Amino acid sequence: QVHLVQSGAEVKKPGASVKVSCKASGYSFTTYVIHWVRQAPGQRLEWMAWISTANGNTKYSQKFQGRVTITRDTSASTAYMEVSSLRSEDTAVYYCARGGTHFDDWGQGTLVTVSS
Amino acid sequence: QSALTQPASVSGSPGQSITISCTGTSNDIGGYNYVSWYQQHPDKAPKLMIYEVSNRPSGVSNRFSGSKSGNTASLTISGLQAEDEADYYCSSYTSSGARVFGGGTKLTVL
Numbered sequence: 714q715v716h717l718v719q720s721g722a723e724v725k726k727p728g729a730s731v732k733v734s735c736k737a738s739g740y741s742f743t744t745y746v747i748h749w750v751r752q753a754p755g756q757r758l759e760w761m762a763w764i765s766t767a768n769g770n771t772k773y774s775q776k777f778q779g780r781v782t783i784t785r786d787t788s789a790s791t792a793y794m795e796v797s798s799l800r801s802e803d804t805a806v807y808y809c810a811r812g813g814t815h816f817d818d819w820g821q822g823t824l825v826t827v828s829s
Numbered sequence: 830q831s832a833l834t835q836p837a838s839v840s841g842s843p844g845q846s847i848t849i850s851c852t853g854t855s856n857d858i859g860g861y862n863y864v865s866w867y868q869q870h871p872d873k874a875p876k877l878m879i880y881e882v883s884n885r886p887s888g889v890s891n892r893f894s895g896s897k898s899g900n901t902a903s904l905t906i907s908g909l910q911a912e913d914e915a916d917y918y919c920s921s922y923t924s925s926g927a928r929v930f931g932g933g934t935k936l937t938v939l
């Protein structure tokens with residue numbers, strides 16, 4: 714059974730950075746892309762980026778290019794997403810999802826709160 | 830990349846059928862058969878309901894079906910049940926290799 718388990722909730726001050734992890738199990742980690750999607754309170758889903766777990770290639774939404782970095786550690790079957798220069802508008806639940814052209818399985822979500 | 834356009838809300842009575850539309854452009858929905866649909870209950874992670882326009886993952890009820898015509902995709906739910914009440918999002922692959930979601934539709938079962 715596929716599981717994507719994300720790290721716990723975070724509270725950060727404006728200007729800080731946050732790094733969220735997503736540990737995969739139940740399948741061969743390098744055979745699926747990992748996407749990152751966020752959802753601000755009461756808002757829609759917003760696609761952020763994907764990473765090829767096989768070769769590390771990445772693709773970012775123009776909105777997040779330069780402020781978001783996604784990486785992976787194949788030995789740990791874990792993907793990471795780091796957001797820098799946090800602002801209040803980054804308060805959201807961040808999800809990782811396994812898939813290619815669609816999102817087959819999702820992590821439980823990580824709430825990141827940005828507040829002074 | 831602008832969000833795909835969905836109606837903000839739809840409603841129906843138990844047993845009825847409803848359809849949710851999702852409109853994009855030739856750079857996303859119209860150009861590829863990579864439209865997917867997700868169901869999201871409050872405070873839960875989204876769940877894949879339909880992929881590649883009309884395919885259902887294992888375990889998803891056959892009451893859920895998808896289609897596409899031009900730049901518009903549709904999700905139909907037949908035989909509405911109380912547990913279908915949720916938010917629904919469409920998503921598409923895009924010509925740049927990015928992905929895009931719709932604005933979401935709140936389904937109310939009356």
